[in-house]
Amino acid sequence: MTMTSPILEKYWQTPHSPGVYRMxxxxxxxxxxxxxxxxxKRLSSYFIKKTNHDAKTAALLEMINDFEIIITSSGHxxxxxxxxxxxxxxxxxxxxxxxxxxxxxxxxxxxxxxxxIQRVRKIKNDKALYFGxxxxxxxVNKTLKQIQKIFKLRQCxxxxxxxxxxxxxxxxxxxCLGLCCNDISSVEYKKQVRDAILFLKGxxxxxxxxxxxxxxxxxxxxxxxxxxxxxxxxxxIENILEKQVVVSQDLKDxxxxxxxxxxxxxxxxxxxxxxxxxxxxxxxxxxLGFKEPDEILSAFLEQYYKNTEFLPSFIMINQExxxxxxxxxxxxxxxxxxxxxxxxxxxEKKRLVEMxxxxxxxxxxxxxxxxxxxxxxxxxxxxxxxxxxxxxxxECFDNSNLSGQDPVSSMVVFKDGRAFKNxxxxxxxxxxxxxxxxxxxYQVLERRFSKDPSEMAYPDLLVVDGGKGQLSMAVAVLKDxxxxxxxxxxxxAKKNKAKGEQFDxxxxxxxxxxxxxxxxxxxxxxxxxxxxxxxxxxxxxxxxRREKRAGFSVLDTIPGIGPKKKKVLLKHFKGIGKMKTASIxxxxxxxxxxxxxxxxxNHTLNRNG
Ligand code: SF4
Numbered sequence: 001m002t003m004t005s006p007i008l009e010k011y012w013q014t015p016h017s018p019g020v021y022r023m024x025x026x027x028x029x030x031x032x033x034x035x036x037x038x039x040x041k042r043l044s045s046y047f048i049k050k051t052n053h054d055a056k057t058a059a060l061l062e063m064i065n066d067f068e069i070i071i072t073s074s075g076h077x078x079x080x081x082x083x084x085x086x087x088x089x090x091x092x093x094x095x096x097x098x099x100x101x102x103x104x105x106x107x108x109x110x111x112x113x114x115x116x117i118q119r120v121r122k123i124k125n126d127k128a129l130y131f132g133x134x135x136x137x138x139x140v141n142k143t144l145k146q147i148q149k150i151f152k153l154r155q156c157x158x159x160x161x162x163x164x165x166x167x168x169x170x171x172x173x174x175x176c177l178g179l180c181c182n183d184i185s186s187v188e189y190k191k192q193v194r195d196a197i198l199f200l201k202g203x204x205x206x207x208x209x210x211x212x213x214x215x216x217x218x219x220x221x222x223x224x225x226x227x228x229x230x231x232x233x234x235x236x237i238e239n240i241l242e243k244q245v246v247v248s249q250d251l252k253d254x255x256x257x258x259x260x261x262x263x264x265x266x267x268x269x270x271x272x273x274x275x276x277x278x279x280x281x282x283x284x285x286x287x288l289g290f291k292e293p294d295e296i297l298s299a300f301l302e303q304y305y306k307n308t309e310f311l312p313s314f315i316m317i318n319q320e321x322x323x324x325x326x327x328x329x330x331x332x333x334x335x336x337x338x339x340x341x342x343x344x345x346x347x348e349k350k351r352l353v354e355m356x357x358x359x360x361x362x363x364x365x366x367x368x369x370x371x372x373x374x375x376x377x378x379x380x381x382x383x384x385x386x387x388x389x390x391x392x393x394x395e396c397f398d399n400s401n402l403s404g405q406d407p408v409s410s411m412v413v414f415k416d417g418r419a420f421k422n423x424x425x426x427x428x429x430x431x432x433x434x435x436x437x438x439x440x441x442y443q444v445l446e447r448r449f450s451k452d453p454s455e456m457a458y459p460d461l462l463v464v465d466g467g468k469g470q471l472s473m474a475v476a477v478l479k480d481x482x483x484x485x486x487x488x489x490x491x492x493a494k495k496n497k498a499k500g501e502q503f504d505x506x507x508x509x510x511x512x513x514x515x516x517x518x519x520x521x522x523x524x525x526x527x528x529x530x531x532x533x534x535x536x537x538x539x540x541x542x543x544x545r546r547e548k549r550a551g552f553s554v555l556d557t558i559p560g561i562g563p564k565k566k567k568v569l570l571k572h573f574k575g576i577g578k579m580k581t582a583s584i585x586x587x588x589x590x591x592x593x594x595x596x597x598x599x600x601x602n603h604t605l606n607r608n609g
Contacts, residue, residue, distance in 0.1 A: 202274020
């Protein structure tokens with residue numbers, strides 16, 4: 001945000017009244033809507049007070065070009081107006097939970113004959129069942145693994161399912177019944193799927209009771225093999241249940257949600273209790289930005305339950321929120337039955353909320369400590385490199401190739417000492433069909449830093465993987481582009497164990513010897529993290545390119561598929577991945593193709609699972 005005087009003038013004229021404000025960008029688009037009991041006081045946090053904000057708040061501040069206010073007669077009126085304006089403008093910065101794309105969900109469509117369980121990122125209006133959102137890939141994967149182990153639902157895509165001639169690895173590891181090739185009736189399979197759904201809803205005890213009855217039926221009809229299979233499933237579920245803690249004696253479903261805030265940061269914990277068992281705990285971190293804690297909590301509740309399939313009848317929270325009645329009404333509409341949001345004042349429920357709050361506070365403490373350590377490393381790095389400003393944004397480049405083939409380069413970005421994946425870039429080296437790391441690096445740095453800084457801002461520090469040679473080459477590029485004084489450059493070279501070197505070496509321009517690390521190990525560690533991430537990113541990209549090439553060459557091994565048909569296939573599917581999962585019918589319909597060729601292609605591409 002540029003503090004132009006018209007904005008400041010407007011700010012000084014703002015009254016100390018309740019109301020709603022809209023922040024506008026340079027194009028006049030509403031990017032944030034907020035309410036305040038005292039508009040002037042609230043706006044002072046935007047325009048007057050300067051605090052250390054996180055990346056999202058800093059980005060909002062950067063974009064604000066103007067603001068509008070509407071004065072209301074009460075805080076309640078401001079609340080209603082704020083809700084309406086958020087609905088109307090859908091402002092980017094009002095979304096506190098990263099949208100559904102970023103939180104994984106599990107999806108099961110019972111309308112399919114053989115429903116699959118899939119990881120998805122968005123809820124579609126398609127009558128399928130969605131479970132989650134899960135707070136991380138790790139937690140969704142853990143659940144998926146349990147489902148596979150116990151219920152053996154298929155996970156493959158529909159096209160793959162239709163075209164398989166042999167079961168895939170999931171069948172070998174007993175994580176799928178091999179529905180694609182084995183004769184299993186849809187009715188039988190759907191029984192398993194229903195049990196899996198109950199399990200996902202936290203009704204594991206109900207599943208166990210059902211299964212035990214089935215097991216006894218099989219035993220009495222002397223179908224011992226089937227009874228034994230069910231017994232194993234029961235054991236697996238009971239094993240999971242044993243690890244879950246009983247937190248409530250009344251066996252009701254409830255979510256316990258607590259909020260903890262400190263130093264401008266906040267953590268919300270969601271503890272999901274189903275039938276008395278604590279089945280999941282998830283933490284959601286936030287920057288308070290300019291919001292009051294109760295605003296964060298109510299915005300969280302609204303956005304969180306918009307993305308969940310299951311809404312419990314009781315939601316316990318640890319602090320008052322202004323729009324409780326509105327949210328209860330909204331949730332009741334979704335659930336089709338009353339939903340109560342409350343702060344328990346005594347007994348077991350109060351204890352549960354307090355426990356949730358302790359955990360949220362502990363998590364927040366851990367995160368704050370980590371932030372402080374990251375900050376300390378950044379300051380240390382500034383001192384070590386003799387920089388004038390803090391290296392808040394670091395970029396690092398690395399190359400990867402296989403004996404000169406498919407050379408690529410990666411660029412990773414660290415902001416505030418942490419990987420900033422949205423800033424990562426990949427480069428395919430152009431027109432250099434020989435192995436030359438310096439030439440690759442020159443090309444990539446030149447391509448990167450030719451970009452106008454208004455399009456892609458310069459870093460505070462550029463790190464290259466390597467010693468004096470690589471560093472000189474990087475400096476040469478910056479000189480050629482006339483930007484050698486725009487930011488700091490450093491080279492990080494591996495230690496030479498044979499020479500007894502203890503640490504990796506940091507080189508900076510104008511010094512022939514590496515810097516003395518001394519007490520600045522944390523600074524070195526930060527640089528190593530950045531370099532290793534660039535290395536990992538480059539290697540992954542190179543591997544993908546290699547696999548793609550290998551995939552393309554597989555086409556050459558199929559009799560009847562020559563250059564023309566290969567071109568048609570690659571143009572249509574834009575890669576081997578989609579070709580592999582396409583149906584035989586779809587392939588056969590392409591120009592020059594027929595059923596026999598399509599079958600041969602499908603078989604060749606899928607024969608290795
Ligand atoms: S075994 Fe068959 S049905 Fe099961 S996941 Fe693999 S391809 Fe799909």
